[in-house]
Amino acid sequence: MNETTGLEHAAPVLEVRGLNLWYGDFQALIDVSASFRPRTITALIGSSGCGKSTLLRCLNRMNDLIDDVRIEGEILYNGKNIRRRDCSLTVLRKSVGMVFQRPNPFPLSVYENIAFGPRVHRMASGTNLDARVEESLRAVNLWDELKDRLRKSALSLSLEQKQRLCIARLVAVEAEVLLMDEPCSTLDPMATMKVEELMHRLKERYTIVIVTHNMQQAARVSEETGFMLLGELVEFGRTTDIFTRPADKRTEDYITGRFG
Amino acid sequence: MKLPSRRLREFLIEKLIFLSGIASVVFVVLIFIFLLREGVSVLKTTSLGSFLGGHFWYPISTPAKLGILPLILGSLMVTAGAIAIAVPLGIAAAFYIAEVAPKRLRTVLKSCVEVLAAIPSVVLGFLGITVLVPFLKSVFNLPTGLTAFSGSIMLAFMALPTIITISEDAINAVPREYKEGALALGATHWQTLFRVVIHGALPGIIAAAMLGIGRVFGETMAVMMVTGNAAVIPQSLFEPVRTLTATIAAEMGEAAKGSAHYFALFAVGIVLFVISFAINLTADILLNRGKKK
Numbered sequence: 001m002n003e004t005t006g007l008e009h010a011a012p013v014l015e016v017r018g019l020n021l022w023y024g025d026f027q028a029l030i031d032v033s034a035s036f037r038p039r040t041i042t043a044l045i046g047s048s049g050c051g052k053s054t055l056l057r058c059l060n061r062m063n064d065l066i067d068d069v070r071i072e073g074e075i076l077y078n079g080k081n082i083r084r085r086d087c088s089l090t091v092l093r094k095s096v097g098m099v100f101q102r103p104n105p106f107p108l109s110v111y112e113n114i115a116f117g118p119r120v121h122r123m124a125s126g127t128n129l130d131a132r133v134e135e136s137l138r139a140v141n142l143w144d145e146l147k148d149r150l151r152k153s154a155l156s157l158s159l160e161q162k163q164r165l166c167i168a169r170l171v172a173v174e175a176e177v178l179l180m181d182e183p184c185s186t187l188d189p190m191a192t193m194k195v196e197e198l199m200h201r202l203k204e205r206y207t208i209v210i211v212t213h214n215m216q217q218a219a220r221v222s223e224e225t226g227f228m229l230l231g232e233l234v235e236f237g238r239t240t241d242i243f244t245r246p247a248d249k250r251t252e253d254y255i256t257g258r259f260g
Numbered sequence: 261m262k263l264p265s266r267r268l269r270e271f272l273i274e275k276l277i278f279l280s281g282i283a284s285v286v287f288v289v290l291i292f293i294f295l296l297r298e299g300v301s302v303l304k305t306t307s308l309g310s311f312l313g314g315h316f317w318y319p320i321s322t323p324a325k326l327g328i329l330p331l332i333l334g335s336l337m338v339t340a341g342a343i344a345i346a347v348p349l350g351i352a353a354a355f356y357i358a359e360v361a362p363k364r365l366r367t368v369l370k371s372c373v374e375v376l377a378a379i380p381s382v383v384l385g386f387l388g389i390t391v392l393v394p395f396l397k398s399v400f401n402l403p404t405g406l407t408a409f410s411g412s413i414m415l416a417f418m419a420l421p422t423i424i425t426i427s428e429d430a431i432n433a434v435p436r437e438y439k440e441g442a443l444a445l446g447a448t449h450w451q452t453l454f455r456v457v458i459h460g461a462l463p464g465i466i467a468a469a470m471l472g473i474g475r476v477f478g479e480t481m482a483v484m485m486v487t488g489n490a491a492v493i494p495q496s497l498f499e500p501v502r503t504l505t506a507t508i509a510a511e512m513g514e515a516a517k518g519s520a521h522y523f524a525l526f527a528v529g530i531v532l533f534v535i536s537f538a539i540n541l542t543a544d545i546l547l548n549r550g551k552k553k
Contacts, residue, residue: 062444094446104437107459116455120447169445 341412350423406488430464
């Protein structure tokens with residue numbers, strides 16, 4: 001967890017510069033700048049309403065779905081500003097996938113849930129598609145559990161299986177970044193552990209940004225951590241530094257449990 | 261002194277509410293018993309088979325021929341035509357209102373749909389006779405514009421508000437998470453709607469279609485005005501037909517009480533009741549199944 005990844009100097013996959021965001025009159029993000037390294041897990045922590053989910057949803061432009069949002073600043077994905085008009089949202093979201101707080105499999109079969117992405121992006125069909133479904137389910141350790149239930153409704157799975165299925169959907173479209181918005185908050189500790197193990201494995205191939213309420217989780221899974229407070233990114237750095245030698249008094253107060 | 265009178269009042273109010281509550285049940289039962297008692301008497305003059313399957317409806321010839329097959333087929337044909345028009349149109353409109361239209365237009369459209377529902381059927385029938393019937397006659401070069409197809413178009417208009425409103429509710433009831441999940445995978449708005457949202461809304465949409473069918477099947481006035489009312493077995497949509505409902509409406513006033521004709525009309529009522537009941541029941545079952553999920 002704390003070992004050097006050798007990627008400290010690699011170009012960031014995602015970067016935000018001077019990001020300000022308003023919901024109507026309320027400013028939810030204040031001058032946020034951060035960069036997210038490839039094949040690294042970055043955790044965003046902070047109390048509710050601090051803007052961590054908002055920041056996450058900026059990275060694949062899911063905030064576009066909300067009325068009355070105003071954004072200033074730059075959001076770079078592989079060096080390209082995704083806020084430009086010529087940036088294709090469908091291509092962006094295919095590469096920068098999102099896992100939600102509440103697992104949200106579609107009301108379709110297990111197979112169709114995984115096949116949905118490859119189908120809409122015309123990436124595979126027929127036996128290729130079967131292979132891709134199997135590969136994606138294997139990547140999240142669901143294949144052995146579900147290989148005989150591929151035609152069953154995904155709504156009949158357990159919460160934890162549903163969440164892993166949602167991660168498998170992103171694997172199926174060959175996403176590069178996984179944005180996880182409190183992916184374990186509806187799961188029990190055992191299920192949380194399984195998902196965390198999975199994240200650890202996935203980080204070999206994916207860049208992961210996880211928003212979490214749970215400081216222990218951030219300490220367990222991430223290499224880098226950003227602490228947010230009232231819309232500001234107070235401190236951003238290596239997880240070990242944030243948790244052992246926080247530079248900012250507010251970070252220290254939060255991680256030692258003085259508030260939050 | 262005060263307490264007993266208050267208790268009496270409570271008692272009376274409770275009983276009154278109870279009566280109002282079960283009134284609808286009592287009425288349905290009474291109506292059905294009445295229909296049944298009058299309608300079953302038709303079997304004194306004709307067998308069940310020749311009543312339901314008879315090809316000729318000559319109720320005042322001697323002996324009277326009381327076969328309602330042309331009427332059943334007339335009703336089914338007009339209904340089928342109306343549904344073929346109203347269901348696709350209604351579902352598409354519901355999707356547009358629920359998912360595509362900008363907010364302001366959505367409000368306008370929704371009130372328009374409500375206004376459409378408020379137009380009395382006789383007024384629609386009036387428009388049908390003066391506008392639609394001559395139009396169809398000249399466009400398709402028909403001997404008469406009073407056809408099953410004219411009825412289908414009129415009825416489609418009447419079923420549309422039901423289908424749109426209920427489908428739209430069903431689409432709105434689809435959890436936001438499905439939509440977000442699909443969009444977050446890079447699906448387009450269109451793909452999200454037609455590959456994911458529609459699956460969540462399907463039971464409600466089917467129920468909407470069924471209720472639309474029920475509305476169409478039981479409609480009388482507009483149909484009577486535009487379908488030509490010829491009680492013959494229809495060969496195509498572009499011929500005059502007579503529906504079950506129109507038959508009762510047109511002939512009940514003239515049938516002598518207690519005659520075979522009179523009883524036959526009640527029996528037609530039973531057939532209508534049974535079919536409508538079956539349609540509504542199916543819709544209910546589908547709606548409930550959708551809610552449970």
